[in-house]
Amino acid sequence: MSSLLIVDDNKDILTQLKWGLASEGWDLHFAHDADEALRMYDEVAPKVVTLDLGLPPEEDNSSEGFRCLVEMLKSNHPARVIVITGNDERENALKAVQTGAYDFFRKPIDLDELRVIIRRAFHLCDIEAEQPGEEAEESNGVAESHGIVGTCPAMRSILTMIDRVSSSDVPILISGESGTGKELVAKAVHEKSPRRGGPLVTVNCGAIPENLLESEFFGHEKGAFTGASSLVRGKVEYADKGTLFLDEIGELPMNLQVKILRFLQEMVIQRVGGRKDIEVNVRIIAATNVDLPQAIEEGAFREDLYYRLSVVNLHLPPLRDRGEDVRLLAEHFLRRLTGDMHREITGFTPEALAYLTSYDWPGNIRELENKVRRAIVLAGGSRITPEDLGFVGHGTRGNGETPPLSGTLREARAGLEKKMVKSALTRCQGNILKASEELGISRPTMYDLLKKHGIENWGK
Ligand SMILES: Nc1ncnc2c1ncn2[C@@H]1O[C@H](COP(=O)(O)OP(=O)(O)OP(=O)(O)O)[C@@H](O)[C@H]1O
Ligand SMILES: [Mg+2]
Numbered sequence: 001m002s003s004l005l006i007v008d009d010n011k012d013i014l015t016q017l018k019w020g021l022a023s024e025g026w027d028l029h030f031a032h033d034a035d036e037a038l039r040m041y042d043e044v045a046p047k048v049v050t051l052d053l054g055l056p057p058e059e060d061n062s063s064e065g066f067r068c069l070v071e072m073l074k075s076n077h078p079a080r081v082i083v084i085t086g087n088d089e090r091e092n093a094l095k096a097v098q099t100g101a102y103d104f105f106r107k108p109i110d111l112d113e114l115r116v117i118i119r120r121a122f123h124l125c126d127i128e129a130e131q132p133g134e135e136a137e138e139s140n141g142v143a144e145s146h147g148i149v150g151t152c153p154a155m156r157s158i159l160t161m162i163d164r165v166s167s168s169d170v171p172i173l174i175s176g177e178s179g180t181g182k183e184l185v186a187k188a189v190h191e192k193s194p195r196r197g198g199p200l201v202t203v204n205c206g207a208i209p210e211n212l213l214e215s216e217f218f219g220h221e222k223g224a225f226t227g228a229s230s231l232v233r234g235k236v237e238y239a240d241k242g243t244l245f246l247d248e249i250g251e252l253p254m255n256l257q258v259k260i261l262r263f264l265q266e267m268v269i270q271r272v273g274g275r276k277d278i279e280v281n282v283r284i285i286a287a288t289n290v291d292l293p294q295a296i297e298e299g300a301f302r303e304d305l306y307y308r309l310s311v312v313n314l315h316l317p318p319l320r321d322r323g324e325d326v327r328l329l330a331e332h333f334l335r336r337l338t339g340d341m342h343r344e345i346t347g348f349t350p351e352a353l354a355y356l357t358s359y360d361w362p363g364n365i366r367e368l369e370n371k372v373r374r375a376i377v378l379a380g381g382s383r384i385t386p387e388d389l390g391f392v393g394h395g396t397r398g399n400g401e402t403p404p405l406s407g408t409l410r411e412a413r414a415g416l417e418k419k420m421v422k423s424a425l426t427r428c429q430g431n432i433l434k435a436s437e438e439l440g441i442s443r444p445t446m447y448d449l450l451k452k453h454g455i456e457n458w459g460k
Contacts, residue, residue, distance in 0.1 A: 002122050003027040005046040007037040007068065008084070009056050013109065017050075020111040021118070032056075034064045038071055041079070048121045049081045050105070050114070053092055062092050066099070073100045080121040084109070094382055097346055105350065117350065123324055146188035148181065149332045152322045158185070158314055165312050166192035171264070173249075173309045174287040176316030178442045179366030182287040183247065185314060190243040195283055198242030203235045206251030213256055215272045218263075224273025236269050239282045249309065250290035250301065261305045284309065319361040319368060320413070326357050329365060333372040334384070345376060348384045355391045360413040362449055367440030391416070418453040421446070425455070 004026045006017050014030050021028060029044050031037035034055050041049070049072060053065030065083070072081055080102035085093045093104035103117055145159050165172060166189050174182045183202075190200040208216050215224075219234030236244060246252075252260065263269050264284065268277040286309045295301035319326060330348060338345050348356070361367055375388035386392045420439065428434035436446035450456075 001027045002048070002125075003029065003044050003046040004118065004122075005029045005031065005037065005040055005044065005049045005079070007031045007034075007049065007055070008052040009033060009054070009059060010052070013052075016109065016111070017114075021115065024115065024119070026118075026122075034068045037068050041072055041075065045077045046079050047125045048102075048118055049079045050084055050118070051081050051101075052084045053089070053096065054086065062089070066096070069096060069099055069101060080125065082114075082117055082121060094346075098382070103347075103350065113350065113354075116354075120324065120327065146184075146191055148184055148188055149329050150322065150325050151328060152317075152325045154317045155322060155325060158316065161312070161314055162188055162192065165189065167194065169283045170311045171284040171286070171309050172312045172314060173292075173306075174285065174314045174316065175292070176289065177318050177364055178289050178445060179364035179440075180316040180318060181365055182289070182316060183245075185316065186243075186245045186247075186285045186287060189285060190245075190283075193243065193283065195242050199239055200243045200245060201235050201239035202245040202247055204247045205256075206248035210253050210256075213253070214259065217256070217260070218269045218271055220272035221274040224271070228273065231271070234269070234271065236263065236280055236282065237278065240280050242282065244282045244284050246284065246286040246309075248288065249286040250288040250292060250295055252301075254300075254302070257302045257305050261302065261308060264305075264308045319364040320359075324357075326361070326368065327353060329368055330356050330372055333369050334376070337373055337376055344382055345379055345384060346382050349386075352384050352386050352389055352391075355386045355389065355416075358409060358412050358416070359391070360417045362417065362445050363439060363441035370440040391420075414453070417449065418455070421449050421453065422455060 002025070004021070006014065006021075006028065007030075008014050008017070009032050011032075014032075018028065018030070027044075029040050029046065031040050037049075037051070037055075040046075051065060051068060051072075053062035053069075054060065055064035055068065058064060062085070069081055069083065072079060078100075081100075083093060083096040083101045083104045085096070085104060085106055087106050087108070089106075093106065096104055102121055105114055105117060145162075148155075148159065148162075150156070150159065162185065172186075172189060174185050176182055186202075187200065190196060203216060205213070215228075215232070215234065217234050217236055219232050219237055220228050222228060222231045246260075263280075267281065268279050270277060292301055292306050292310075296303050296306060319329075330353075334345065334347070356368075363370075371389050372384075374390060375384045379385070379388045421435070424435040424438050425432070428438060432446055432450075433443060436443050439446070441449075
């Protein structure tokens with residue numbers, strides 16, 4: 001049962017919370033002062049606490065509140081404590097978080113927002129309680145396996161699949177939008193497989209000119225063509241006893257699709273200009289962000305090759321469909337990136353978190369990582385704000401531009417997305433490449449967005 005202890009000396013607020021939170025199915029407990037709160041804390045061992053810092057006998061200062069917070073965190077069943085402060089007590093709020101509070105919330109209480117924060121806190125408790133996959137590590141409530149952070153159901157099943165398929169040699173096709181972690185998953189599979197001692201060799205099928213691709217794959221003999229002054233081994237040979245990662249497989253030209261298919265069927269290659277069959281022992285992982293079944297229909301991809309490659313298909317969902325993972329990932333990147341930079345940034349403001357969870361993330365996890373990196377550099381305070389993340393124009397702090405809190409999430413996302421695309425284009429004087437880089441998305445994604453939102457006359 002999810003037990004929640006609410007500590008507040010104001011009876012009206014307690015009543016408001018009692019009714020306002022009743023429908024959530026939490027086991028609610030109430031306390032009016034520090035002593036009562038600590039007694040109940042030991043008795044019910046709540047998972048989450050909301051703690052008003054201004055407790056009697058000195059409601060105007062927060063000493064009793066802090067005493068309570070410190071005692072709770074010291075206990076051997078520490079809860080996630082959400083501190084509630086007066087509107088002008090920013091300093092206390094920050095101090096509380098530094099002391100170890102999970103989050104803070106400022107009065108007047110907006111029930112909808114508070115509910116979201118409490119729900120998240122419970123959610124993190126659940127994640128901690130569930131036993132993650134065998135080799136998953138837990139750090140600060142984040143389930144992580146080979147660098148892959150993810151606890152939403154779709155990602156959990158991906159992690160389970162990775163565990164299952166790593167030990168064999170079956171080919172794997174990883175699909176998903178740009179920036180969803182396809183390469184990361186390929187690496188994880190290799191690292192978990194018995195081939196981990198061998199090489200992981202990547203060929204980016206979209207980045208190599210068509211006329212060089214065959215030699216890139218299979219190598220060439222000396223004198224095979226003009227300029228082939230010595231024998232060169234191809235990537236397939238280098239991948240022997242390891243894994244060959246065929247990235248952007250959807251970009252592979254038709255004539256090479258045939259050759260790759262033959263190689264997959266027979267596990268032998270011939271260097272360009274050579275006649276000798278060379279046996280290789282590789283495991284194939286391919287990745288694509290194009291819809292291959294559709295490409296097959298359009299005649300751009302061979303069906304037989306598709307079936308060879310996709311014995312196991314791991315589809316990575318876009319970040320906007322991963323629920324709470326956005327927050328976990330943001331915190332993961334913050335920890336990792338501040339670790340590098342020795343900065344004293346403790347987390348995100350509730351407003352920033354609201355933006356993070358309502359944004360559409362066209363560039364997926366790569367875009368999130370870029371935004372957090374940028375925010376760490378720009379952050380003035382100890383918590384990252386929407387401005388730091390680039391969600392609101394510079395110098396607009398306090399102009400009332402908060403995430404829209406009514407209407408559907410989809411509408412809110414679409415609105416914010418359109419606004420950001422337009423303003424990036426204006427800033428970059430209509431330069432699509434620059435604007436997409438600034439937004440952390442690829443150019444094709446940018447074109448999709450322009451089409452989606454009917455943006456034509458950008459600020460040239
Ligand atoms: N679940 C995750 N947990 C932690 N980091 C992640 C996760 N997914 C992706 N990343 C990080 O996001 C970035 C983009 O991931 P990656 O390059 O694997 O995506 P991709 O799908 O291959 O993108 P593209 O289609 O553009 O090549 C990388 O820095 C990666 O480490
Ligand atoms: Mg990639």
